[in-house]
Structure formats: structure tokens, C-alpha cells
Amino acid sequence: MTNSQDPAESKYWVKSVARAADILETLATAEPDRGMSVTEVARNCGIAKSATFGMLQTLRAYGLVSDDGEGMSRRYRLGMGLARLGDRARSQVSLRTVAHPVLRELTSLTGMASRLAVPEGGHAVVVDQVETDQRIRLDLRMGQRELPHCTGLGKALLSALSPAEAALVVERFGLPRRTARTITDPATLLAHLRDIDRIGYALDDEEDAEGVICVGAPVRDHLGGCAGAISITGLKLGLPAWRYQELGGQVRDAARRISEGLGQETKATAEDSVSEAIPQPVPPQAPQPSPQLASQAAPQPTEQPGSQPSSHPASQPSSQPIPPPAPQSSSQPSSHPVAQPAPQPPSSPAQQPPWVPDPRDTRQDGGSATGS
Structure with a gap:
């Protein structure tokens, strides 16, 4: 039976x-x-x-x-x-009809506005949304066209394409910079899309608008094709790092429920890879010091005439390789023009690439307001 x-x-x-x-x-x-x-x-x-x-x-x-x-x-x-009946059944199923109840639940669960978009001409076009009841609301509009490379909806739709198809979209529309965190290098974006496809959700971490995050996931139909994408959007202020993975899983699960409503037999591949982190896509436009120059910047012990060698551990040269210096401010300005870059505020968004947190690394704080 x-x-x-x-x-x-x-x-x-x-x-x-x-x-x-x-x-x-x-x-x-x-x-x-x-x-x-x-x-x-x-x-x-x-x-x-x-x-x-x-x-x-x-x-x-x-x-x-x-x-x-x-x-x-x-x-x-x-x-x-x-x-024949199956074809009629599919023609009677509306994506919006299936998705709207799930969007309401997603907004209630996350406290963020949720949206549904379909692909159109390389962009994501919003066809349904559920607002929050909070006093501060984002300016989200029906029919709005989302850029494919720097929004949660757009990247979710791009990740569902083949690499060749995604490359054609990038070539056609380019990668215009919206904020200092926008990915503007095609190779970096395509590698990032492969990670999104593996983990099951996309993160827009202030890549389209400063102070705003968006988490999206693709929705598939009964044939496995991409029928659209859903997302949640909210303010980044005060959002702890651990919430990124939690929100991503909630959006991914909601997209899976909608896909099942459209007749797709879902697989648990995304859930199995939840422990994998999407690597941080580092935009290549930010210059990095070479390891050779960085190694020259390592402090070397000096002896003054008539002075005694110091027994302090800091005066001993390290036997470990010297990593390239991190792009953060130093309390002591250096005379070396390469090894010691000019002090910059750690909160500058240009130093933090678009990021999906690694659930195994609790030291990352890209999701908190204090770390951005």
C-alpha cells in the first residue's frame, strides 16, 4: 500500500x-x-x-x-x-500562489521582508513580496529589476545557470560597482557562483546598498529548471555573524518547499553541505603586497655598539614564515612603504569582501554591525 x-x-x-x-x-x-x-x-x-x-x-x-x-x-x-492530466495540473499551478504562503511564514520567522522574483532578460524581476510590520521599512517595490551580480535574488538566479550561461549574462550587462563591496571581477564572481550553487543560498552583504543585506535562494520547477528565486532583505545593523548561516538555511528551506509545491523531487544535497562555508570572494582590484616584500618587512634585531643583547622573546627572530601583513591600521607608523600600509579604519567596507560566514569559524565577525 x-x-x-x-x-x-x-x-x-x-x-x-x-x-x-x-x-x-x-x-x-x-x-x-x-x-x-x-x-x-x-x-x-x-x-x-x-x-x-x-x-x-x-x-x-x-x-x-x-x-x-x-x-x-x-x-x-x-x-x-x-x-494529459499532469500537463493540465502544471498549467493550473501559479508560482505566486505556491510561494506566497511560504513568503509569509518566512517573513514571520526571520523578521525581514521577503520577495519572489523571476528571471527576465538577465535580471531578477520582483513579482511578489511580503513586508514586515516594523516601523523602519526598506524601499522595496513590485516589478523592480534586481541586478544579477550584486543582489541576493540576482546571484541566486545566476547560480542556477550553467557557467557558460552565467558568463554570457556577465558579458552582456557587465559588473557595475554599487558599493565598495561589489564584486567587479568576472572570474571572482563565477567562482563565487559555484560556491553558492553548492551551499544552496546567496548572500548580498552590502554589495548593492550600504547597510542592507539580502539572502536569496533559487526555486526550481518539476523539471529541475530555475523557475525563480526568493529572498529576505533587512538592515545589517546589529546582526551577529552566526545569523548569516541561520538565515541562509531558512531561505534555502523555504525555496525547497516552494520547489516541492511546483512538483520538483528535491534532494538533500544542500543540507548535507551546510557545514561547508562559501569562501570569501576577494575582489582582485584591491592590491596586495607580495610575499617577498612582506618577508622583507619582518622586524630584524639590531645591536647598538656597546649594548647587550636583549633576552626578551620579541627580540628573537621568528623561525616561522612571515605572512603578508593584514590590511589594518598599525599603532606604530613604519618607514617601509610596502610592508606597512597607511592606517585605515577597520570598519572601511572596501577592506571586507562580500562574505558568507564559515559556520566552523566563530572568529569571523563580518555579520555584526561592529565588525563592518
């Missing part, structure tokens, strides 16, 4: 209809070009052979079952009438 509902759960349960549904489900498991005999169907469904034969003939009359052969060699399989 393959029915998923216990007859005791509903007083309107019709046993004969349930048996007919079980027969169809059983025939769906038959090997291609082989079908099943009436004996096999009866055994799998737990129904008497005579009753099974009668139901098969009734379903056959409606085109829901077809048969081949005669007598003992007769085999049954699903009929093309089911394909």
Missing part, C-alpha cells in the same frame, strides 16, 4: 478510490517497457486478484492505465491520460 493517509484520519475516506490510487502508484514503479502483470499489481497492493483486474479495466477505460499482450502475458503500465 502506498497511500500516505490512514483511513481512520478522515471520515470521507473512500476505500475503492484509495485502492485505485495505490494501483497507479504501483504501476509507476514498473520497469520501462516491461509493465506489470495483474498478479504483480495485486500482490504489491495487497488486493485480491479479481478486484485488481476490475480496477485495472476501469482505469484503462479512462486512459489512466494501458495494457499490452493477451491472456497470461498481458502487462499493464501507466496510461497517457495521466500525462
Whole structure:
């Protein structure tokens, strides 16, 4: 028996209809070009052979079952009438109808505005949204076209394309800079899209607008194609780093529910990779000192004439390789023009690439207001 509902759960349960549904489900498991005999169907469904034969003939009359052969060699399989009904069923399913209840739940769960977008001409066009009841609201508009390379919706849709298709979109529309955190290098963006496809959600961390984050995930139809994308949008102020992964998982799960409503048989690949972090895409336009120059910047002990060698550990040269200096301000200005860059505020957004937190590294604080 393959029915998923216990007859005791509903007083309107019709046993004969349930048996007919079980027969169809059983025939769906038959090997291609082989079908099943009436004996096999009866055994799998737990129904008497005579009753099974009668139901098969009734379903056959409606085109829901077809048969081949005669007598003992007769085999049954699903009929093309089911394909016709399936096409009609899909035509009656609206993406907005399926997605809107999920968007309401997502907004209630996260406290952020949620949106639904469909791909159109390389951009993400918003077709539905659910606002929050908070006093401060973002200016989110229906019909708005989202850029593909720097928004949660846009990157979610791009990640669902093949690398060649995504490269064509990038070549056509370019990578205009919206903020200091926008990815403007094609190779960096394409590598970032592969990470998004693996983890199951995209993060816009102030890449489209300063102080605003957006988490998006693609929605797929019954054929596995990208039907659209959903996202949540909110202010970054005060958002702790650990919330990034949590919000990403919630958006990804909501997108999966919508995909199931569209007929897709979802796989748990994204959930299995939840422990993997999307690497930080470092825009190549930020110059980095070479390791050779950085190693020359390592402090070397000096001896003054007549002075005694110091026993302080800091005066001993390190035996470990000297990593390139981090781009952060120093309390002591250096005379070396390369090893010691000019002091800059650690909160400058230009020094923090678009980022999805590594759940295994609690030291990262890109999601908090104090670390940005």
C-alpha cells in the first residue's frame, strides 16, 4: 500500500478510490517497457486478484492505465491520460500562489521582508513580496529589476545557470560597482557562483546598498529548471555573524518547499553541505603586497655598539614564515612603504569582501554591525 493517509484520519475516506490510487502508484514503479502483470499489481497492493483486474479495466477505460499482450502475458503500465492530466495540473499551478504562503511564514520567522522574483532578460524581476510590520521599512517595490551580480535574488538566479550561461549574462550587462563591496571581477564572481550553487543560498552583504543585506535562494520547477528565486532583505545593523548561516538555511528551506509545491523531487544535497562555508570572494582590484616584500618587512634585531643583547622573546627572530601583513591600521607608523600600509579604519567596507560566514569559524565577525 502506498497511500500516505490512514483511513481512520478522515471520515470521507473512500476505500475503492484509495485502492485505485495505490494501483497507479504501483504501476509507476514498473520497469520501462516491461509493465506489470495483474498478479504483480495485486500482490504489491495487497488486493485480491479479481478486484485488481476490475480496477485495472476501469482505469484503462479512462486512459489512466494501458495494457499490452493477451491472456497470461498481458502487462499493464501507466496510461497517457495521466500525462494529459499532469500537463493540465502544471498549467493550473501559479508560482505566486505556491510561494506566497511560504513568503509569509518566512517573513514571520526571520523578521525581514521577503520577495519572489523571476528571471527576465538577465535580471531578477520582483513579482511578489511580503513586508514586515516594523516601523523602519526598506524601499522595496513590485516589478523592480534586481541586478544579477550584486543582489541576493540576482546571484541566486545566476547560480542556477550553467557557467557558460552565467558568463554570457556577465558579458552582456557587465559588473557595475554599487558599493565598495561589489564584486567587479568576472572570474571572482563565477567562482563565487559555484560556491553558492553548492551551499544552496546567496548572500548580498552590502554589495548593492550600504547597510542592507539580502539572502536569496533559487526555486526550481518539476523539471529541475530555475523557475525563480526568493529572498529576505533587512538592515545589517546589529546582526551577529552566526545569523548569516541561520538565515541562509531558512531561505534555502523555504525555496525547497516552494520547489516541492511546483512538483520538483528535491534532494538533500544542500543540507548535507551546510557545514561547508562559501569562501570569501576577494575582489582582485584591491592590491596586495607580495610575499617577498612582506618577508622583507619582518622586524630584524639590531645591536647598538656597546649594548647587550636583549633576552626578551620579541627580540628573537621568528623561525616561522612571515605572512603578508593584514590590511589594518598599525599603532606604530613604519618607514617601509610596502610592508606597512597607511592606517585605515577597520570598519572601511572596501577592506571586507562580500562574505558568507564559515559556520566552523566563530572568529569571523563580518555579520555584526561592529565588525563592518
